[in-house]
Amino acid sequence: MGFLDAACREPRAWDLTGKVLANQPISGGLWRLDLALPHEVPCAPGQFAMLHPYERTQLVFRRPYSILAAQDATMSFLYRVVGRGSSLLAGLSQGEPVACLAPLGRPFPAPDAQTPAVLLLAGGVGLPPLHAWLERYGRPGDLPCFGGRDGGDVPWPLLPPPWHVAVERLSGVPSDREVFQGLVTDLALRQLAAAAAREYLVLACGPMPLLRAAAALAAARGWPCLVSVEEHMGCGYGVCKGCVVPLRDPASPAGWRNVNTCTDGPVFAAGDLDWDRFGSRQGGGAS
Amino acid sequence: MSLPAWWQLDVCRPVKIGPRELPGRIWTASGCFAYGLHAHGFAAADLPSPYAGLGAVVTKTVTPQPRSGNPMPRLVELRAGAINSIGLENVGFEVFLAEVLPELQARGVPTVVSLAATRPPEFGEMAARLHAAAAGMNHWHGVELNLSCPNVAEGGHDFGSDPGAVAACVAAARQHLPDRALLAKLTPNTARIAPLAAAARAAGCDAVAAINTVVGLDVDVVTGRPVLPRRFGGYSGPAIQPIALAKVDEIVREANVPVVGIGGIETAADALKFFALGCVAVQVGTAQMRDPFAAARVAAALRRPGAGGCWRR
Numbered sequence: 001m002g003f004l005d006a007a008c009r010e011p012r013a014w015d016l017t018g019k020v021l022a023n024q025p026i027s028g029g030l031w032r033l034d035l036a037l038p039h040e041v042p043c044a045p046g047q048f049a050m051l052h053p054y055e056r057t058q059l060v061f062r063r064p065y066s067i068l069a070a071q072d073a074t075m076s077f078l079y080r081v082v083g084r085g086s087s088l089l090a091g092l093s094q095g096e097p098v099a100c101l102a103p104l105g106r107p108f109p110a111p112d113a114q115t116p117a118v119l120l121l122a123g124g125v126g127l128p129p130l131h132a133w134l135e136r137y138g139r140p141g142d143l144p145c146f147g148g149r150d151g152g153d154v155p156w157p158l159l160p161p162p163w164h165v166a167v168e169r170l171s172g173v174p175s176d177r178e179v180f181q182g183l184v185t186d187l188a189l190r191q192l193a194a195a196a197a198r199e200y201l202v203l204a205c206g207p208m209p210l211l212r213a214a215a216a217l218a219a220a221r222g223w224p225c226l227v228s229v230e231e232h233m234g235c236g237y238g239v240c241k242g243c244v245v246p247l248r249d250p251a252s253p254a255g256w257r258n259v260n261t262c263t264d265g266p267v268f269a270a271g272d273l274d275w276d277r278f279g280s281r282q283g284g285g286a287s
Numbered sequence: 288m289s290l291p292a293w294w295q296l297d298v299c300r301p302v303k304i305g306p307r308e309l310p311g312r313i314w315t316a317s318g319c320f321a322y323g324l325h326a327h328g329f330a331a332a333d334l335p336s337p338y339a340g341l342g343a344v345v346t347k348t349v350t351p352q353p354r355s356g357n358p359m360p361r362l363v364e365l366r367a368g369a370i371n372s373i374g375l376e377n378v379g380f381e382v383f384l385a386e387v388l389p390e391l392q393a394r395g396v397p398t399v400v401s402l403a404a405t406r407p408p409e410f411g412e413m414a415a416r417l418h419a420a421a422a423g424m425n426h427w428h429g430v431e432l433n434l435s436c437p438n439v440a441e442g443g444h445d446f447g448s449d450p451g452a453v454a455a456c457v458a459a460a461r462q463h464l465p466d467r468a469l470l471a472k473l474t475p476n477t478a479r480i481a482p483l484a485a486a487a488r489a490a491g492c493d494a495v496a497a498i499n500t501v502v503g504l505d506v507d508v509v510t511g512r513p514v515l516p517r518r519f520g521g522y523s524g525p526a527i528q529p530i531a532l533a534k535v536d537e538i539v540r541e542a543n544v545p546v547v548g549i550g551g552i553e554t555a556a557d558a559l560k561f562f563a564l565g566c567v568a569v570q571v572g573t574a575q576m577r578d579p580f581a582a583a584r585v586a587a588a589l590r591r592p593g594a595g596g597c598w599r600r
Contacts, residue, residue, distance in 0.1 A: 016332065059577070060369050060525075062577055232360065238325035239319060239575070240362060241321075242361050242373065244361075254355070
């Protein structure tokens with residue numbers, strides 16, 4: 001975890017009021033929000049913002065959204081309408097204010113000379129951190145793969161080549177796009193068989209089954225793997241203890257300990273997570 | 288008709304709690320701002336820091352041993368509040384004393400340390416250790432006893448709903464805290480709260496903090512089961528404010544003890560309701576989770592209107 005410790009020792013975030021520049025569906029189920037902030041906010045791929053459309057209503061908590069892009073004073077997000085918070089967000093029109101606390105969390109690391117080629121595995125709204133990573137750090141030989149349920153679940157404008165796309169069902173896939181039918185990890189295995197590189201760093205973000213599959217794929221080959229965990233959050237900045245995940249810790253008496261997704265993550269080395277303790281929990285948090 | 292106490296209260300002045308003077312009357316509540324170290328380096332257009340104007344950060348409750356807390360999910364948002372069952376996850380008293388408290392002191396954060404234990408003598412032992420180790424720490428102002436904890440020695444009922452147990456915990460801590468403020472945080476989950484406040488006062492506490500969370504439960508209509516694995520949790524946020532105001536009013540009228548008010552405070556107007564009933568200070572809780580600047584904004588708003596820079600009737 002050394003590089004992660006160095007990444008964000010001193011937290012630095014701004015509580016800003018942004019204004020909606022654009023807010024529209026980018027595919028059947030995913031929306032893109034562009035926010036104009038009062039000034040540029042330096043951030044790194046994998047970090048997130050806590051958003052609250054506070055003039056619409058008073059939510060008890062803000063909602064966490066991964067940063068898709070940050071250019072000058074514009075910050076962009078990709079989201080799925082799943083509950084009260086995201087429904088409110090989807091109702092926002094151009095010019096409406098949004099409270100934005102950002103940037104938060106530890107990012108995916110930048111590659112250095114020793115970093116092998118990178119295999120990126122993104123699922124659904126898990127795309128933003130990896131899309132941002134590829135835009136900023138991508139090198140020839142990196143292998144970006146995205147998985148969705150069907151063609152309507154894929155934000156096509158964000159996924160030109162070199163992105164490879166997997167869908168479980170072919171409905172809604174544009175006729176001019178080549179896709180793999182199946183899981184994104186199966187797509188990755190097919191691409192790896194044809195790829196030149198023999199070793200990869202695996203970066204993954206998406207639902208828990210995808211993260212488990214990514215971790216298993218990397219572990220089977222002895223490759224390093226970093227995953228960004230999606231967890232319901234209350235505060236987003238480390239104070240509520242409502243988003244903990246189990247981390248292996250040989251130094252603690254129980255052999256594991258809880259850490260915050262928001263401040264110790266959301267990016268973790270896959271080998272550090274105690275996958276068996278995640279269980280089948282669901283619900284809770286703010287939707 | 289006698290004037291209410293708040294008539295003369297300048298809510299922006301420092302506040303004396305027992306032997307200590309704290310720099311302000313707007314505090315953050317325990318469990319809602321962790322150990323007060325996560326928001327350093329946060330900036331906003333309207334305030335230089337989330338700590339600006341705060342009278343105290345009441346730290347997340349620490350227990351004699353570290354605790355990993357309850358299973359997830361632990362925190363559920365409802366329409367006008369949140370239910371939590373975090374389970375007192377904390378780093379443990381030893382780490383807190385060795386690492387957290389010195390950092391708070393170094394950063395100049397006015398601090399009230401929240402303690403919980405399962406036996407009254409443990410409160411005394413932790414208070415004694417604090418008194419010895421932190422004697423020179425001028426930003427450490429006092430201790431708040433979290434009494435919403437199972438009393439192991441007395442069959443597992445919460446200390447907080449039994450006046451005798453409240454008194455035992457307060458007395459145990461008081462004898463080792465001669466020069467710091469001692470507060471008892473009281474539960475609303477009892478028919479009458481004034482006897483608890485009176486017992487705490489008689490045992491030597493300088494003020495009571497009221498209220499802790501209200502017992503609540505939420506059901507997942509898809510599964511038909513309670514959302515929290517342990518069924519019950521502590522309900523907090525705007526929805527509990529009228530309950531808090533009623534409990535505070537009962538204490539103020541029936542128990543002769545200063546009250547630090549807690550319950551759904553998000554704005555200066557919310558805080559003034561508690562001051563109007565006679566509270567000497569207030570704590571911002573759940574709102575602090577949504578907004579790291581929440582308590583600082585309440586403090587700033589209270590300073591704004593008056594000619595002298597301070598709100599006054």
